[in-house]
Amino acid sequence: TVGIHLKGSIGSFRSIDDKPGLTLSFEKFVPQQRFHGLRKFHLNNSVEDASYMNELIGSDLFQAAGVPAPRVGHAIVELNGRALGLYVLKEGFAEEFLARFFSQPEGNLYDIAREGHDVNEAMEKDFGKGPDDRSDLEAVAAAALEPDLRRRRQRLDRTLDVERFVSFMAMEILLGHRDGYCLYRNNFRVYQDVDSGRMIFFPHGMDQMFGNPRAAIQPTMNGLVARAFMEMPEGRAAYRSRCAFLITNVLNADRISQRIDQTIARLRPALNREASAALEREGAALKERVAARIIQAEQQLQQAPLELLRFESNTVNLSTGWQPVDIPEGGRLAQTNTADGKRALMIRAGPVTSASWRTKVLLPRGRYLFQGKLKTEGVERLKFGKNHGAVLKVPIAPSARSEPVLGNQAWKTLRAPFEVAESEREVELVCELRAGKGTVWFDREALCLIRVP
Template sequence: MSSARYLPHFGAGGPLVRHASCFVLLLAIARAENGTAPTQTAPGADLFTNSSVRRIRIEIRPEDVRALRKESRSYVRSAIYAEDEFYPEVGVHLKGSTGSFRGLDDKPGLTLDFGRFSSGQRFHGLRKIHLNNSVEDPSYVNEQIASELFRAAGVPAPRVTHALVELNGRKLGLYVLKEGFTEDFLGIYFKRVDGNLYDTDLGDAVDQRRTRQSGRDPGDEHAGLELLAEAALEPELNRRWQRLNAALDMDRFITFMALEVMACHRDGYTLARNNFRLYHDPDAKKVVFFPHGMDQLFGRADLPWKPHMAGLLARSVMETAEGRREYQARFGALFTNLFIVDRLTNRVNQIVGALRPFLGNSEFKQIEREAAAVRDRIVQRALNLRRQLAEPEPTLLEFADGIARLTGWTKIDQPAGGRMDETIDGRSALHIIAGPVTSASWRTSARLRRGRYRFEALGKIVAVKPLPFGKNQGAGLRIGDRMRQAFNFTGDSSWKRLDLEFQVDTDEEDVEFVCEFRASSGQVWFDKDSLRLIEIQ
């Protein structure tokens, strides 16, 4: 299947489409051909196409409250009042992961299943909605911005709006309202909705047995995923590319990867093997990835556009020459024609502005401040990506007798109340003085060939006190976002060797090296001459 069906190419794959209007036209044609554009007749259209904030009142009986306290993920019955409508016997359970989960007496995330106990009951045509407490996104805009980006690029993603929620007479405040992954959702994008939809909250899905969320073929419950897992692990790369294309909607997956990286979705599939859903389309007999849990975005402007891929399938695709070419072309086209800063920041303004009539002045001002930070992160991400994409391709790091020096260090996250500099006091060193809350680092990167390596440094610390949170404290080394060896180098110490072994499993990979300092006070020095990489035979 040609990737031009979704997006124009640039570079060797074809001419770069330079005007957004041309790109939008191509996307509109592709979305019309593939059913990837929600229409005004789609279930829930009225819920998501106007800017009204819904008022939802939830009543749960005392015995069901007790049941929820005991088993927060199990459905209990509730009654829902929304505007002038009453919905009896609605299933409700608590939702949220480690960072976002809150109990009933706090601001809980909630899933409402209107058809759970009352067959055929729908909320604006939808069986299921999620009410996200947005505790990890105080701007309340990230999920909506990201889902619109994915849909604009032809990747199915749930629609998003907002609601004011009340639970048993207690006003919980503003929530992000998101449609559920159900047959209602699938029907917008696929001709058939009876394929298997998989819940993947436990991590990488293609090489594990998964919980089937919906689907009508129990006799063939995991066949599609098993074929995909076998293709991903195919050792012969030309054969792998062919097998992956036979089992995976490759066009959508490459777009999915590129957008997750572009938006710095550091808790998604591509970078963290988390927050995604899978659908086995019975017509195409291919697996499609859906994004999920996009409440923390644009957090690191300098995230490489070709980072280490954590997801097995993402790594498998990028190990092939065809996959790397497709990803590069797709990333450039998306960045040029879809990641348009003015449009994105204006959309943030529109979303936040629509909340104004429904919120008190102080609450709205706080959300405005958080949204301004999101706009700034979008701007900084675009500026950094533009610089990255303009840079020439790096060459392989050269080793002499199995050793290479690491140079070109850059300071990241300078601590408030502290300092980062390069000192020469007997020996040249990378120096960090901690402020009250410090998570700072010196970083560089290099392109490596397949093999096993050891990253080495000499570190010295004085009066280092740990932070009151987190398991890694003091000074340590790590490899980008993919490998963090536990460390607790605190107190006082003369020069001590620090090292970390890792492996590169692809023919070539850009690897980021990090000299990290997490502390509430104290100083660290990393000897510059000792910062080196050793090839392990």
């Protein structure tokens, strides 16, 4: 007797009569029952990864970087006599997983209660013999929220396995794990190592990787601990150094390609001709994305780190240094000249667009306005979600955004107010369009940062 649970999020969940994602628990009804030494594993339908290999490659690379990650393989699944086809088989986060990495695998293991929760919010204790009062999580959260950067580093050193965390951050970003902890506060676990008493982050849900080879290697971090670490000058330096080390010693495009080829060769005999051809095609595409990502990451690392922005007056012009992000299918981003002679950052929407131009600055403590001018033509809302239209925003706080602009709008000045509470902080500035149709132009010469007295 085995416990079976339907799994999956909004994008990957499928019903039992489709191709469901499944979790199999072997001791749910029979104590101490195991399957090849495992008490639990997942069968992922991989509907968001046509290559069926992102989880496998991700797990290999995280482990090579010194970050614990579950083992991953593949399975051909049949349910009640119905052939469901190829699945990704992934080891569950259970005691035997911890025992492979820790001499005392009795610490507390935490999972997020829901998407977007962080260590300072509701997290569920999966198991562990540690305290039930969340004091271990509260300690690392308090360290991350420490306003004094020198004391913050000291407190993080006491509560967080910093060496592993730097590698965890670097690997999430280098692999383009956009649905992970650093960027989305999703798909992660946190474990307290009994020996050191420090918290360790584990990766999870790595089916969406290598999507955008040009993605920034030093983006704005949304995860509390990641953001807190990157706000420290020595944290940013350690992160960049670790990225360089991992690119040189772990992210080897030839070795990854060989791993993909070996996996395809192993799976081919179990697949029909159509499925085998699809796997070959998607594997080749994945190899191209991996190679492109490594090249782009190397190029970005060669760029000098940011220096503290200096204000000769209260205003700094921001006409240069903008990078396109998330070019939409059926749309376009370009630096262009408008009909009335303005140099502009243009975004033309496709049917589903959340695209932007972005740049970064390193700012001292203070209050600021991100200001610019835009005009729009035929901008229409998306059919889902919120925060539609063209805006200026700063992903530092929900309130740090201008009013949205929809429809047809002549040149209009917008402002996004924000505050830097730390002694210094790396801040990303965003010119964004979320729309299902239409075009926006941001006047490059009008984009500026104003320091508020």
